[in-house]
Amino acid sequence: MSFLQEVVDILLAYIVESFDRETKVIDFHYPNELMQRNNWELQDEPESLDDILVSCRATLKYAIKTAHPRYFNQLSTGLDMVGLAADWLTSTANTNMFTYEVAPVFVLLEYVTLKKMREIIGWQDGSGDGIFSPGGAISNMYAMLLARFKMFPEVKEKGMSSVPRLAAFTSEHSHFSIKKGAAALGIGTESVICVKGFVPFFVSATAGTTVYGAFDPLIAVSDICKKYNVWFHVDGAWGGSLLMSRRHRWKLDGVDRANSVTWNPHKMMSVPLQCSALLVREEGLMQNCNQMHACYLFQQDKHYDLSYDTGDKALQCGRHVDIFKLWLMWRAKGTIGFESQIDKCLELSEYLYNKIKDREGYEMVFDGKPQHTNVCFWYLPPGMRHIVDKEEKNKRLHKVAPVIKARMMEYGTTMVSYQPQGDKVNFFRMVISNPAATFEDIDFLIEEIERLGHDL
């Protein structure tokens, strides 16, 4: 117990440090260097608890401070104290979402929360089904699996040889998990486009694309799905949380027509990783699709209502308890707390957009105000601003973001993502999901980009 308390003291100090802008976001070292500095090998003999505490400190020293107000590198940032407390409690309870028998409270809280999320989506009385899965990619794969099963239930026993060649549709900017899912499920990545002779079975519209934060027009897509009787999935892993905002939820108008929705509270709602939900409109389908009736886990002669033994809906056998942190944060903030946190992040991104859209040395990657908190832009160092030859300019510009990013990591002052996209050379993708970020942090980011990129 005193050991645990010592670890807690280390963690509490780390948390205070993480929120301090004077602290580095990252103390970067190359892989070989980190390995050389630390003896991380596994030995036959035990170490003392003091050595274990040393390992804990070293691990945190070189960790990325994802709670830092100037860490903008991923869609998941920030650290909520209630969410963290809930995750510690979950670890301590150390159980599995198999059955009501071994996770009575968590099963019920999942029930309550999924229902609430379905109500917010707009399904009547919150009816339907759903599951928390290990991340958006798996949630999307679940959706594709259900769509295939819905159209061809025989696929479960007979495999893909019993069904026609299938085609799934999604936009160019959709998340790569749609292709991963298609590859895994035996549909093939080449079928994730429109090909004659294939039977369309699945459309995935994206609510908040990964790079641009763009929203597909859900109503228009749903009309087409309805006409052709195709499963309509909304991948709202990133943008789904805008449903919590009265100001922004119109961007998902039509989501209530979806057959399934992916929504990751671990992104825009700052729930600790991992927390991803798949919501399904039709009740019973998940169970029919995935159940294997393992009698050693799902005994039929138990003394309580077996509908609470939700484990056979999952692809997984053991399933991590991801619900409690979301549920407890929701209780602590209320729906309006999530709403104001989300609204604030969108305000910050609008502030950034307004600040740089006409600023010298900046070019926006796409026209108009961002729909989500994604702001995509190029920074052109002074020495490159007057290059006329487009090819020459792009060639040099392509190298700017990686160098600035590498310098950010060396200095440890901030982190932001970059990537190329189609024919566009490397650009910065700023995203804001950390409620601890402020207008000053946005100002800092811009100053830092200019400081680090000025000489390029």
Place this chain on the structure above:
Amino acid sequence: MSFLQEVVDILLAYIVESFDRETKVIDFHYPNELMQRNNWELQDEPESLDDILVSCRATLKYAIKTAHPRYFNQLSTGLDMVGLAADWLTSTANTNMFTYEVAPVFVLLEYVTLKKMREIIGWQDGSGDGIFSPGGAISNMYAMLLARFKMFPEVKEKGMSSVPRLAAFTSEHSHFSIKKGAAALGIGTESVICVKGFVPFFVSATAGTTVYGAFDPLIAVSDICKKYNVWFHVDGAWGGSLLMSRRHRWKLDGVDRANSVTWNPHKMMSVPLQCSALLVREEGLMQNCNQMHACYLFQQDKHYDLSYDTGDKALQCGRHVDIFKLWLMWRAKGTIGFESQIDKCLELSEYLYNKIKDREGYEMVFDGKPQHTNVCFWYLPPGMRHIVDKEEKNKRLHKVAPVIKARMMEYGTTMVSYQPQGDKVNFFRMVISNPAATFEDIDFLIEEIERLGHDL
């Protein structure tokens, strides 16, 4: 911070209680009753932190004490303090296994640990590949996915219509995840047996079946796989940990011939949930099979060695950090610490077996000493011991275990699993994976079964 410390105090008290044999394993209530007793609805308005603490206490009050020395209900039991501390640290670090960039230490620790596990399996110099996945079912699905890709790489782009009908082989007692995987991957559950005209591509041998704890003869199976050039997978989710024991690892002789091995440290090694590894003999295959080259996540122009950006090997996009708790426990115990903990659990099960094999009122489900900690038996209450009619006896015996189990849960004194299997009526399946259990706890279980079942 003071809020976090208050939660920690609640958790520490819960831990002390969990290890106390005077405490109930479970304070059981029916689902509707639990819902009525607690207002668990999600509201618009926030609650006070005091209310949040109340919720934490209520959650723990009704939780199963999985650390309790008399909780034998699942393959994962017990609570290791170093593992728990590591899990709290992981939650606090709150990052993702995408890339070295956002998880430098965890990526390296995964590298070190997977290599060590491959050495223990017996692959030369620990070469090969691997990943920590969300549980054994997903690890097994990964293996099947790799086997299919290895034989027919075109399946990734063209789907199952480009390959012959495939057959996977596994034993009747294998885990249901093999069938789930086959259903998901578009192979079909009916192909998880031998059918003429199908191309065999995958054999899953089980090292420690879920119910009996039986080990398939790995060398014999590997010979057949070699002859027919079929992927040889060993599902050691449950039994893989015996590799850590010099006394018991012979049960897995031949595991070094496997193409892939599932091994769940969250079972027999008491690592907090979830912690499951898939080890793969061939390097590079996971990357080729699963990569989608999302340029917004896996930029190719970074300033460090990109082989440490392991994210594209996974089916998931975000991947939870499951490595730190295993790594830290391994450091704290050493290999020999895990060994003695595993040996002790097997000793306890042998003690149980010896105690009941000739005891009045007990019948063993299978002959001979258990290979793992699974001890499967029927308890016959005195009133049933002299029934001659076999059908009548079985009919009554089938109801005994569910009633005793329900009573155990009502009293909250202990929990053990039961199930039917094939033509065998409900029997108890005792498993031991909690290092806190003692000979006295085994004695208690037997006394409790007799106390609760005496009148049936």
